[in-house]
Amino acid sequence: MGHDLVIGILLFFVAGFLMAFAALLVGKFLRTSLPHPDKDAAYECGEPTIGSSWVQFDLRFYVVALVFLIFDIEIALFYPWAVVYKSAGIAALWDMLFFFAVLVLGFLYLWRFGYLDWVRATEGQSRKFDAKPDDDLGKAARQWA
Amino acid sequence: MIRGVNKQQMVVGGIGATLGGFAALVLLFIFRSQLADLLADQFYFSLFLALGLFGIIMTAVAYCILLERKISAWVQDRYGPNRVGPLGLLQPLADGIKLFMKEDIIPRHVDKGLFVLAPFLAFVISMIGYAVIPWGGEFRWPWMPEGETLKCQVASIDIALLYILAVGSMGVYGVVLAGWASNNKYAMYGAMRASAQMLSYEVPLAMMVLVAILTSQSMRLEDAVAFQAGSWWTFAYHPLAALILFIAALAEANRAPFDLAEAEQELIAGFHTEYSAIKWAMFFLGEYTHMITSSAVMVSLFFGGYLLPDFLPGAHWVNESTNILAMFARMGVLFAKIGIFIAVYMMVRWTLPRFRYDQLMSLAWKAFVPMGMLIVLMQVLIIYNDWPQWYSLIGNIVILLAGGLFSAAVAKPITGRQVSLLKRERGMT
Numbered sequence: 399m400g401h402d403l404v405i406g407i408l409l410f411f412v413a414g415f416l417m418a419f420a421a422l423l424v425g426k427f428l429r430t431s432l433p434h435p436d437k438d439a440a441y442e443c444g445e446p447t448i449g450s451s452w453v454q455f456d457l458r459f460y461v462v463a464l465v466f467l468i469f470d471i472e473i474a475l476f477y478p479w480a481v482v483y484k485s486a487g488i489a490a491l492w493d494m495l496f497f498f499a500v501l502v503l504g505f506l507y508l509w510r511f512g513y514l515d516w517v518r519a520t521e522g523q524s525r526k527f528d529a530k531p532d533d534d535l536g537k538a539a540r541q542w543a
Numbered sequence: 544m545i546r547g548v549n550k551q552q553m554v555v556g557g558i559g560a561t562l563g564g565f566a567a568l569v570l571l572f573i574f575r576s577q578l579a580d581l582l583a584d585q586f587y588f589s590l591f592l593a594l595g596l597f598g599i600i601m602t603a604v605a606y607c608i609l610l611e612r613k614i615s616a617w618v619q620d621r622y623g624p625n626r627v628g629p630l631g632l633l634q635p636l637a638d639g640i641k642l643f644m645k646e647d648i649i650p651r652h653v654d655k656g657l658f659v660l661a662p663f664l665a666f667v668i669s670m671i672g673y674a675v676i677p678w679g680g681e682f683r684w685p686w687m688p689e690g691e692t693l694k695c696q697v698a699s700i701d702i703a704l705l706y707i708l709a710v711g712s713m714g715v716y717g718v719v720l721a722g723w724a725s726n727n728k729y730a731m732y733g734a735m736r737a738s739a740q741m742l743s744y745e746v747p748l749a750m751m752v753l754v755a756i757l758t759s760q761s762m763r764l765e766d767a768v769a770f771q772a773g774s775w776w777t778f779a780y781h782p783l784a785a786l787i788l789f790i791a792a793l794a795e796a797n798r799a800p801f802d803l804a805e806a807e808q809e810l811i812a813g814f815h816t817e818y819s820a821i822k823w824a825m826f827f828l829g830e831y832t833h834m835i836t837s838s839a840v841m842v843s844l845f846f847g848g849y850l851l852p853d854f855l856p857g858a859h860w861v862n863e864s865t866n867i868l869a870m871f872a873r874m875g876v877l878f879a880k881i882g883i884f885i886a887v888y889m890m891v892r893w894t895l896p897r898f899r900y901d902q903l904m905s906l907a908w909k910a911f912v913p914m915g916m917l918i919v920l921m922q923v924l925i926i927y928n929d930w931p932q933w934y935s936l937i938g939n940i941v942i943l944l945a946g947g948l949f950s951a952a953v954a955k956p957i958t959g960r961q962v963s964l965l966k967r968e969r970g971m972t
Contacts, residue, residue, distance in 0.1 A: 407671050407698070409593040414667035417601075418825055425643045425821050438651035440727045441816050447652075451728040459739050462904070466742040469912070470712065473749040476919075477705050480756045484927060491927055502916065514908045516901035 657724035665717025682870035733813025737804030750915035768848030
């Protein structure tokens with residue numbers, strides 16, 4: 399059975415790669431090539447681009463990636479469990495429910511403190527931040543102001 | 544006329560191709576008994592099926608693009624492509640030739656290795672999900688001994704759905720690499736948005752697949768289909784789960800109304816801004832292939848897979864016979880269902896306006912994930928206690944209503960006049 403999978407995946411993989419590669423290779427003989435300095439420029443705004451775009455990006459994307467990672471692992475654990483838990487008895491059920499509860503707790507924490515909000519800079523979301531004027535976050539905010 | 548090829552060469556090429564095809568037919572005829580033996584073996588049959596499917600799907604994808612243009616034309620009261628061939632049916636061919644012939648620009652400022660690798664990844668990863676989809680159940684060639692059957696499936700494995708989940712998650716790589724390698728701000732923003740969106744919607748998607756696994760108590764897609772034989776299809780018991788799965792699949796494919804990654808007005812074309820010609824085409828082939836895969840999984844899990852509804856005449860024969868014709872009929876049924884799903888995808892795209900990014904994220908994390916967790920929990924208890932299946936229908940409706948009422952109760956406008964935190968800090972309001 400595992401044998402089948404390897405063959406099937408390899409076949410699709412190789413076929414896909416070969417086709418894409420053949421498309422590039424065959425195209426190489428057919429297509430025109432008229433290099434021009436303007437074609438090498440970044441497609442941004444018509445003016446020469448200022449700076450590289452390999453810059454830092456917003457922390458929110460990392461948070462999403464982290465939360466996703468945790469949930470995805472949970473679900474990947476759930477899949478095989480879901481197939482056998484009925485025959486594995488009550489202990490399996492309670493184990494997973496406990497695990498699930500921990501996850502839900504984490505999820506509620508994220509929700510409460512606004513990590514699930516995308517827009518965070520306005521008063522609509524501000525109740526989520528527990529910053530007082532005299533604590534660290536509040537001082538940092540004043541410094542930046 | 545192709546540049547550098549004259550008429551004489553084209554005639555010679557045509558004759559050569561015809562002769563080659565004829566020779567292949569003769570060879571097939573000579574080795575027909577060996578071929579029959581090979582086709583009767585599951586392993587070699589899988590190989591042939593994989594190659595055949597590759598061809599079918601590539602053609603289907605090309606025609607999906609035509610269908611998309613036709614549907615958009617229909618929605619917007621236009622004609623759509625109608626010049627190349629009857630009803631524009633040769634348009635995909637013309638597009639393909641055009642994309643082959645176009646100049647393939649690799650700008651100087653990109654990371655060249657990753658820039659070339661990204662479309663390959665996007666394309667290949669969307670292909671390999673097909674390996675585990677049951678296309679037509681079990682069947683028997685007329686020359687095989689009685690009682691033996693073959694599975695019309697490339698790889699029949701125990702962890703098919705886990706595999707689909709893993710492959711689906713890998714789709715992010717193509718997008719992120721493309722955006723990063725392009726060294727273009729629009730591409731970068733598009734890729735970041737797309738990856739965050741795909742990750743977010745992966746979670747409810749995987750949860751809804753988990754509901755289907757719990758229901759059929761198997762991670763095999765063919766078991767999920769067999770479970771639905773002779774009863775209501777799973778979506779009748781899990782309407783909310785099927786709906787969430789559909790919407791999440793829509794977002795996962797970066798399709799409108801969730802096409803934030805390539806919001807034209809803001810980001811030109813998103814992560815594939817810098818791509819042209821055949822590499823650009825590979826992203827598109829990947830996107831449409833992904834649509835077909837996700838529709839196939841959705842149909843298999845919630846909409847009866849290759850089964851015909853029982854009340855139709857001949858449904859019994861189509862669903863259960865091991866005759867080769869019945870197998871092709873089942874394949875046709877599956878393709879028809881996939882086609883319906885894709886048409887719905889397209890009509891949604893041309894009907895609904897685009898989401899705003901924060902709405903998109905909160906839809907995933909604050910609506911679908913909690914609802915999904917509740918549905919999973921409900922289904923775990925229902926299966927464990929052997930409660931009747933229609934309990935889950937009630938549960939789904941209750942969860943939908945509860946979610947709706949809850950969000951209506953806590954809803955507050957996020958647009959309109961907002962006061963910045965700093966201003967409030969300084970007492971300026």
